[in-house]
Amino acid sequence: MHRPLRPRIVPLTTFASLDLHPGLLKAIKELGFARPTPIQTDAIPHAMAGRDVLACAQTGSGKTAAFLLPILHKLIDRPRGTIRALVVTPTRELAAQILEDLEDLAVHTPVTGASVFGGVGMGPQERAFRSGVDVMIATPGRLLDHLKAPYASLDKVEYLVLDEADRMLDMGFLPEIKKILRYVPTKRQTLFFSATMPGPILALTRDMLQNPASINLERQSTPATGITQAVYPVAQELKASLFLTLLQRGEMEEALVFTRTKHRADRLFKFLVKNGITAERIHGNRSQPQRTQALAGFKNGTYRVLVATDIVARGIDITELGHVVNFDVPMAPADYVHRIGRTARAAATGDAFTFVSREEEGELRDIEKVIGRRLPRVTIPDFDYSAKADTQLEVPIAERIAAIRKQKAEERARAKAKADRKAAGGGSPAPSRPARPASHGGSGTTAGSKPGSSQRRRRRGPGGGGGGGRPGGTPSK
Ligand code: ADP
Ligand code: MG
Numbered sequence: 001m002h003r004p005l006r007p008r009i010v011p012l013t014t015f016a017s018l019d020l021h022p023g024l025l026k027a028i029k030e031l032g033f034a035r036p037t038p039i040q041t042d043a044i045p046h047a048m049a050g051r052d053v054l055a056c057a058q059t060g061s062g063k064t065a066a067f068l069l070p071i072l073h074k075l076i077d078r079p080r081g082t083i084r085a086l087v088v089t090p091t092r093e094l095a096a097q098i099l100e101d102l103e104d105l106a107v108h109t110p111v112t113g114a115s116v117f118g119g120v121g122m123g124p125q126e127r128a129f130r131s132g133v134d135v136m137i138a139t140p141g142r143l144l145d146h147l148k149a150p151y152a153s154l155d156k157v158e159y160l161v162l163d164e165a166d167r168m169l170d171m172g173f174l175p176e177i178k179k180i181l182r183y184v185p186t187k188r189q190t191l192f193f194s195a196t197m198p199g200p201i202l203a204l205t206r207d208m209l210q211n212p213a214s215i216n217l218e219r220q221s222t223p224a225t226g227i228t229q230a231v232y233p234v235a236q237e238l239k240a241s242l243f244l245t246l247l248q249r250g251e252m253e254e255a256l257v258f259t260r261t262k263h264r265a266d267r268l269f270k271f272l273v274k275n276g277i278t279a280e281r282i283h284g285n286r287s288q289p290q291r292t293q294a295l296a297g298f299k300n301g302t303y304r305v306l307v308a309t310d311i312v313a314r315g316i317d318i319t320e321l322g323h324v325v326n327f328d329v330p331m332a333p334a335d336y337v338h339r340i341g342r343t344a345r346a347a348a349t350g351d352a353f354t355f356v357s358r359e360e361e362g363e364l365r366d367i368e369k370v371i372g373r374r375l376p377r378v379t380i381p382d383f384d385y386s387a388k389a390d391t392q393l394e395v396p397i398a399e400r401i402a403a404i405r406k407q408k409a410e411e412r413a414r415a416k417a418k419a420d421r422k423a424a425g426g427g428s429p430a431p432s433r434p435a436r437p438a439s440h441g442g443s444g445t446t447a448g449s450k451p452g453s454s455q456r457r458r459r460r461g462p463g464g465g466g467g468g469g470r471p472g473g474t475p476s477k
Pocket of ligand 1 (some may be wrong): 061
């Protein structure tokens with residue numbers, strides 16, 4: 001099936017054999033982790049021994065515990081009160097997720113953590129700096145905002161983690177990372193994680209790491225095993241109804257579905273809701289409370305479908321999620337691997353369906369090249385593949401331009417009529433004309449979407465960006 005991997009003799013490693021603190025072993029047990037994943041087996045001994053680590057591992061391989069466990073182990077018996085470990089990660093969701101993992105793993109230890117990311121107030125995060133939590137988990141932009149203030153210092157950082165480095169590169173965070181490095185002591189231990197190693201990332205590792213232990217490089221871009229991948233060839237304008245059909249026929253109970261643009265995410269979301277499917281959406285234009293709420297609601301089953309754009313594709317950790325649907329073919333093959341990594345994390349298995357229109361065939365072939373095999377094509381019986389679309393997720397560009405032109409012409413005409421009226425001394429009414437002709441018909445698409453009309457603020461968990469102090473108390477599982 002997959003490109004043959006070099007056979008690996010894996011000695012049977014247990015968490016106990018990694019010499020971790022008993023408090024950590026207890027938490028690991030409570031989390032139900034039977035044994036370390038390969039990346040954990042490989043990385044933890046090096047990290048425990050104080051070496052820098054450069055790890056290239058696919059999504060869902062268990063990287064978070066691979067860096068948190070050795071750091072927690074080293075921080076347990078230390079005096080508290082200064083930030084000793086810094087984890088830099090690309091998105092708010094990842095920061096919140098890592099803090100949750102930390103809280104679970106550190107529950108029987110005195111180690112504290114807090115997260116710092118944009119979209120929420122600076123105040124509680126400032127407190128985390130002032131109280132000096134042990135582990136700070138941050139997105140680059142917001143961290144730099146804090147670093148401008150006198151209360152924020154990273155002078156005492158001994159452990160630095162870069163999580164999803166390639167993602168940060170994609171998001172344009174490389175300059176921020178370099179700036180952050182100026183605030184962190186050069187004498188430190190660095191753990192560096194990236195799913196892929198493009199040139200700029202490799203260069204960054206040379207700047208940041210000293211004689212690192214390199215791990216797992218040979219498996220960089222094959223998806224997690226256990227995923228059943230299939231391609232659904234379908235005309236662009238029929239994608240929404242194909243998706244709806246799959247849901248209605250029970251082909252998938254719940255699904256995380258990725259669209260190419262925010263606009264398409266919004267339209268698909270509305271289409272689903274209109275057709276009686278519980279759904280939410282998560283993308284760059286949504287506020288942090290909205291994102292948190294959507295993700296929590298999807299996790300707890302309130303929503304069957306979570307529509308997302310690529311920006312949030314990594315790091316959403318939904319245990320035993322059944323299905324990922326690529327509503328559009330991801331532009332970059334690496335994105336495909338990351339997205340479908342959302343399923344089949346660690347032990348669970350899941351399906352990944354990709355909808356492919358004729359125009360996207362080329363991109364699909366690139367993906368197949370990267371994963372080293374041809375994906376099976378699936379057509380579903382009784383679906384009318386030649387139907388005329390009743391839903392269009394985007395107004396064709398020509399139509400959109402025509403509509404804008406028409407509107408502008410009308411505005412000009414109205415302005416002129418008004419001016420004429422004024423010139424005529426306001427006496428006689430202007431010749432009557434339709435105030436606003438019926439809008440362009442057809443697709444039912446209007447520009448702009450109503451912001452957060454159904455904003456239910458039922459939030460738990462990471463929210464608020466974490467204040468200082470011992471988080472949580474009891475483990476949430
Ligand atoms: P990555 O950062 O590599 O994408 P995560 O660290 O988020 O992956 O881990 C993916 C999932 O696997 C999480 O739900 C995590 O709780 C779980 N997990 C991590 N380590 C183990 C383990 N040793 N055994 C079982 N599940 C694990
Ligand atoms: Mg991760």
